[in-house]
Ligand code: BES
Ligand code: MN
């Protein structure tokens with residue numbers, strides 16, 4: 001889908017030929033005398049339309065407007081959140097039409113700035129996403145072109161561009177999380193990463209079983225040994241900063257299918273465990289967006305990818321394995337496998353001398369119970385990092401909530417037979433999982449995002465959400481350090497280093 005940004009006068013909006021014109025309305029009345037403004041004024045006056053976020057009024061071939069369909073969409077207070085709701089509602093209403101070219105007007109919003117343009121583009125792309133990879137007759141993506149009309153390019157351009165870049169990352173993350181496990185094996189995931197390596201600024205390395213054994217990743221290997229599919233350890237690098245700059249490291253849980261292993265899961269809804277690589281998908285999506293946005297910083301992505309299967313060689317409850325850190329782990333429940341692959345990736349991250357490490361994982365059902373699908377669980381040993389992640393969640397409308405890490409939560413992980421057990425009791429399950437990970441993250445500022453509740457929607461709209469790509473991208477952009485340039489040569493654009 002193509003996005004374009006333009007300034008258009010009210011008269012031009014009326015005259016622009018398109019299949020659908022979506023007009024976001026947030027004011028009480030509209031002062032204009034053009035056909036669209038008149039329609040808005042009349043409809044509001046008559047009580048047939050409200051500007052509440054999500055309210056719609058549609059018209060077909062109205063007088064004086066060149067668009068085939070017109071949708072007035074209430075945008076409430078005009079905030080990014082209301083705009084998202086409005087655009088989403090309008091796009092859903094257009095879903096079963098033949099609209100190919102849409103004109104989306106933000107001109108009637110009093111203060112449409114960066115946030116508005118970004119929210120509009122993202123909501124559009126999000127609603128238009130269609131999964132088709134494993135359909136024999138893929139449904140056609142009818143919507144081809146979206147022209148976003150604003151009253152000032154200067155206040156919208158940067159937000160618009162960010163939205164377009166982010167949309168590509170979001171779509172990639174959704175795509176991979178939606179794919180069935182037999183179409184998204186560790187090998188295929190590694191190939192998806194390698195394809196990203198063709199984009200500017202990105203390099204990819206993929207380690208197989210032999211290299212991983214050499215590194216001593218005994219915990220990761222223990223999970224993978226129950227499957228015929230060979231594991232992959234994927235390393236992505238985005239180099240946008242100087243060589244000397246320490247990288248931010250993102251670690252994505254890449255369990256391409258989680259049966260639970262010998263501690264097998266119940267059959268109902270087990271199919272959904274194909275999205276147990278949602279953390280990995282969000283790392284791939286974030287790198288896709290980085291390639292578009294080209295910020296001036298260094299980022300490393302680590303993805304331990306394997307299946308969690310029951311098998312003759314699979315790990316058994318009570319088995320003790322040695323992690324890359326040297327710590328021994330008693331595997332009391334083979335279904336707590338995410339932390340077993342993440343702990344070795346955390347140890348690997350030490351050698352990168354990172355500025356910060358954030359792991360992203362569909363880690364616990366307990367986090368779904370605690371926070372549902374609204375906010376991701378966020379855990380951090382570092383207040384500044386926690387603050388930056390929370391702020392990024394707010395600004396990107398991809399919310400998270402900080403959870404506690406009191407040491408008492410680790411009491412249940414004690415065992416007689418190893419340095420640590422991989423599970424504690426049922427109580428506080430999302431936190432005890434985070435406490436397990438924290439043992440391997442002592443040497444750098446660290447945060448953990450539990451996205452079990454937010455990466456996927458069950459029910460009628462079943463599918464991947466692409467979260468937390470927006471949060472991660474906003475977080476990374478917030479980590480770009482202002483460039484120190486001698487005063488004489490300082491230019492207004494000093495913050496955006498070019499990649500010459
Ligand atoms: N992948 C699951 C967590 C999960 C559950 C993600 C539901 C999405 C939706 C994870 O590997 C797991 O099985 N966790 C166990 C941990 C338990 C054995 C301590 C859980 O949450 O039940
Ligand atoms: Mn599991």
Ligand code: ZN
Nearest residue numbers: 255258276338
């Ligand atoms: Zn899992």
